[in-house]
Amino acid sequence: MPMSRTLARGMPAVVRVLLSADQPPAARRPGLRGACAWAVVHANELCAVALTITAYTYARDALSFTLFPASLVFVTSVALAAGQAAPLALRRSYPLGAWTVLIVAFLACCLLEQVLELAPGRLSATANLVGPLVLYRVGLTRPLGPVLAVTGVTMTAFLALRTELNPAGVVLLIGVSALLGGLMAARGRTESDLAQHRRAHALLSERARIARELHDVVAHHMSIVAVQAETAPYRIDGLAPRVAAEFESLAKGARMCLSEMRRLLGALRDENTAAELTPQPGLAELGELAVSVRRTGSPVEVDIDDSAGALPPVHSLVVYRIVQEAWSNVVRHAPGAPVRTRVERRGGEVYVEVANGPPPRLPGRVPRLDGSALGLRGIRERAQLLGGTLHAGPVDGGGFVVKATLPVREAAG
Numbered sequence: 001m002p003m004s005r006t007l008a009r010g011m012p013a014v015v016r017v018l019l020s021a022d023q024p025p026a027a028r029r030p031g032l033r034g035a036c037a038w039a040v041v042h043a044n045e046l047c048a049v050a051l052t053i054t055a056y057t058y059a060r061d062a063l064s065f066t067l068f069p070a071s072l073v074f075v076t077s078v079a080l081a082a083g084q085a086a087p088l089a090l091r092r093s094y095p096l097g098a099w100t101v102l103i104v105a106f107l108a109c110c111l112l113e114q115v116l117e118l119a120p121g122r123l124s125a126t127a128n129l130v131g132p133l134v135l136y137r138v139g140l141t142r143p144l145g146p147v148l149a150v151t152g153v154t155m156t157a158f159l160a161l162r163t164e165l166n167p168a169g170v171v172l173l174i175g176v177s178a179l180l181g182g183l184m185a186a187r188g189r190t191e192s193d194l195a196q197h198r199r200a201h202a203l204l205s206e207r208a209r210i211a212r213e214l215h216d217v218v219a220h221h222m223s224i225v226a227v228q229a230e231t232a233p234y235r236i237d238g239l240a241p242r243v244a245a246e247f248e249s250l251a252k253g254a255r256m257c258l259s260e261m262r263r264l265l266g267a268l269r270d271e272n273t274a275a276e277l278t279p280q281p282g283l284a285e286l287g288e289l290a291v292s293v294r295r296t297g298s299p300v301e302v303d304i305d306d307s308a309g310a311l312p313p314v315h316s317l318v319v320y321r322i323v324q325e326a327w328s329n330v331v332r333h334a335p336g337a338p339v340r341t342r343v344e345r346r347g348g349e350v351y352v353e354v355a356n357g358p359p360p361r362l363p364g365r366v367p368r369l370d371g372s373a374l375g376l377r378g379i380r381e382r383a384q385l386l387g388g389t390l391h392a393g394p395v396d397g398g399g400f401v402v403k404a405t406l407p408v409r410e411a412a413g
């Protein structure tokens with residue numbers, strides 16, 4: 001009973017492998033489940049072997065009543081059986097080649113059936129089973145022109161050599177097999193285009209978000225410059241008229257720049273995006289963020305060097321976003337993994353490193369959330385906007401590390 005249940009559960013997977021466009025990855029599992037998983041992955045090859053044995057048996061029995069020598073009967077039976085069944089295993093890598101082998105074997109079988117006066121289909125029955133699957137694969141992987149040519153030749157061969165078959169049924173079976181493959185290919189292309197469009201849209205949205213954040217910081221500083229320049233004549237006594245005029249010109253330029261900055265921010269925000277009224281986060285908010293990550297079960301260590309505490313606001317924001325995305329990746333892809341975070345100042349650069357180990361092996365299956373990799377691309381672009389670099393990738397032992405280096409150019413005082 002357990003074996004029958006295992007086979008029943010595995011049949012849908014076998015069908016998916018037979019009709020899928022890509023070769024599924026090989027599974028490595030111990031015991032019966034591992035054997036069943038291996039059988040599902042290699043369903044095409046196993047079915048081809050089974051059909052070869054069956055077709056060989058039928059061909060040998062049919063040819064044994066002829067005057068052919070036993071050796072010739074054996075060779076002919078093997079050739080006819082392999083020619084009809086092998087295309088099932090070849091169709092994934094060589095669909096047109098598999099179809100060519102199949103149609104040649106089918107013609108040879110039909111010719112022998114007529115010469116030896118055998119019942120129609122006695123030698124070519126296997127081609128009736130393999131043919132639709134090969135045609136489906138051709139329709140799935142080849143352009144319209146070759147598909148129409150292959151379909152036409154196949155219909156002509158079956159209608160001319162298997163006259164006992166219902167012509168309408170032959171046309172319907174062959175046509176539907178190729179058409180179904182073409183429809184599945186069109187669906188796959190549409191889904192791929194939609195996924196690419198979604199990725200591009202998400203990337204543009206992320207870039208606009210980065211620009212909004214950085215421009216918010218710049219606009220804040222420009223407003224400070226404008227206020228300081230406007231109030232300088234009232235705060236500083238005894239200013240020469242020439243100096244006061246210089247401050248007035250500076251304030252006017254700052255106000256114009258601030259106005260253009262606000263106009264730019266309005267263009268970056270769509271009508272569904274409200275203006276952000278809260279301050280942008282920075283290094284000071286990493287402690288609160290670490291607490292929220294620890295609640296997910298991932299132990300987080302944060303080491304911020306004292307020299308990194310006085311970073312410019314833009315750098316502080318970028319460091320926060322880099323650490324935030326690195327921690328989010330740990331929660332999504334390695335839940336429960338320990339995380340070490342280091343932020344330090346090295347001369348004219350700030351160095352950020354977030355490294356995590358492999359997730360702990362817990363009983364049961366721990367859900368892992370899918371990601372689009374746009375987050376890593378986003379923080380890499382943030383680093384590049386400041387003239388820095390960011391590298392992210394796996395490390396030995398099953399962990400992952402994100403390293404960023406950002407140059408810091410202090411404004412003249």
